[in-house]
Amino acid sequence: MHTSDVVSFTGSTTVGRVVVGDAVTAGLPVQAEMGGLNAAVVLPDADVERAAATIASSAMGYAGQKCTATSRVIVVGDDGPFSDALVAAVRELKAGDPDDEDTAVGPVISRQARDAVTEALDRALANGGQMLTGGKPGDPGWLITPAVVTGLPPDAALNQEEVFGPVLSIQRAPDPDTAVQLVNATRYGLVTGLYTGDLASALRLVPRFDSGMVKVNGPTTGADFHASFGGEKESGYGPAEQGTPVLDFYSRHLTATILP
Numbered sequence: 001m002h003t004s005d006v007v008s009f010t011g012s013t014t015v016g017r018v019v020v021g022d023a024v025t026a027g028l029p030v031q032a033e034m035g036g037l038n039a040a041v042v043l044p045d046a047d048v049e050r051a052a053a054t055i056a057s058s059a060m061g062y063a064g065q066k067c068t069a070t071s072r073v074i075v076v077g078d079d080g081p082f083s084d085a086l087v088a089a090v091r092e093l094k095a096g097d098p099d100d101e102d103t104a105v106g107p108v109i110s111r112q113a114r115d116a117v118t119e120a121l122d123r124a125l126a127n128g129g130q131m132l133t134g135g136k137p138g139d140p141g142w143l144i145t146p147a148v149v150t151g152l153p154p155d156a157a158l159n160q161e162e163v164f165g166p167v168l169s170i171q172r173a174p175d176p177d178t179a180v181q182l183v184n185a186t187r188y189g190l191v192t193g194l195y196t197g198d199l200a201s202a203l204r205l206v207p208r209f210d211s212g213m214v215k216v217n218g219p220t221t222g223a224d225f226h227a228s229f230g231g232e233k234e235s236g237y238g239p240a241e242q243g244t245p246v247l248d249f250y251s252r253h254l255t256a257t258i259l260p
Contacts, residue, residue, distance in 0.1 A: 006031070006249065008241075010067075013162070013188075013234050020237050031238040031249050033230060035162045036190030038220045039072040039183045041205070042082055043176065046195035050217075052085035055168070055193070058219035060093050060146040063108045064166040067235075068191050068221045072159060072169050074179045079150075079172045086170070087133045087148055095138070095145050095166075107141035108165050114142035117165035124149050124158045124169075134166070160186055176205060184210040189232030191220045212236060 007023040009016055013035035023030035040055050042048075059070040075082050098106035108114050114137065121135045128151055135147035146166040152158055158169045173179035183192055191213040196202050206214045212231040223229050223242065230240030239249045 005029075008249075009033070012164075016237065029238065029249065031241065031246075033067065033236055033241055034234060035188055036067045036069070036231060036235050037071050037160070037162050037186050037188040038068060038191050038193070038211075039074055040070045040193030040195065040220060041173075041176075041179045041183060042073060042075045043194075043196040043198070043201060044077045045197040045201070046082075046217075047197065048082050048085050051195040052082060052089040054195075054217075054219050056086060056089035056093060056146075057104075058193070058221040059168040060090060060105045060166045061221060063105055063144075064146075065108060065113075065164055066221055068223075070168065070193060070220045071162065072171060072182075074171045074173050074182050076173050076176055076179050079170060083132065083148075083150065083170055086168075090133055090146050090148055090168070093146060095134075095143060097140050105146050105166055107143040109142070111142055113165065114144050117144050117147075117163055117167060120158060120161075120163045120165075120167065121147055121149065124152055124156065127152060127156055129156070129158065129169075132170075154182055154185055162188065176201070180205060180208045184208075187234045190235035191215060191231070193218070193220045212240065 007028050007030040009019045009032040016032045016034035020030050020032050042051050055070050093104040094102050095105040096103045129149045130151045132148040132150055134145040136145045148168045150170040189210045192209040192211040194216045202216045210232050225242050228240035228243035228245045230236045239245055
């Protein structure tokens with residue numbers, strides 16, 4: 001099948017809905033990879049320093065402007081030690097001019113994008129959130145320092161809507177079952193991170209996440225082009241990208257029956 005006979009889309013959930021609707025109306029197969037509000041669950045037996053460094057990088061790299069960026073951290077048990085380690089790891093990421101080779105976090109893409117981030121943070125603080133670090137506009141361009149917020153309820157906007165910037169929300173769960181519920185309590189389902197030192201816990205929890213992908217002890221960002229890439233719920237529509245499943249999307253299947 002020619003590529004003009006299919007629609008493949010990558011972008012926000014809002015725009016994706018329009019694209020999907022237009023494609024379906026036109027009778028075209030559609031493959032849409034849309035938004036994400038990706039969570040990372042940190043169990044009590046996780047390597048705290050390793051988890052903090054990995055999550056900080058996957059949340060703030062590219063100024064958080066990746067659909068697979070970590071947006072929420074759900075800490076099972078006492079969140080104090082991990083929160084301290086995470087804040088320290090985020091502060092180690094230099095924010096500034098991307099032409100500087102030491103810069104880890106550059107500006108967001110536009111003034112509108114920076115305004116969206118600052119407005120989301122203002123709403124979070126107005127709703128009782130506590131800023132642990134960052135959240136300050138700066139130079140050059142549309143820079144905003146990587147922000148970590150805690151103390152918000154699960155239904156707060158920052159825990160429900162994608163910001164697409166260098167912002168990370170910390171939540172606490174008393175047990176792994178509650179953590180799974182918090183992960184799944186959004187309309188998104190792209191990728192989930194899980195940090196643990198116990199393989200049995202990983203194998204038990206991984207199938208319970210409403211996500212198209214789960215990364216254990218690894219960043220939510222990044223992709224293996226040999227494996228399928230796609231999300232559940234409003235994070236994706238149609239078949240996954242990459243891997244062997246994508247061959248069906250770009251192929252025309254023909255059944256020929258020949259009688260004597």
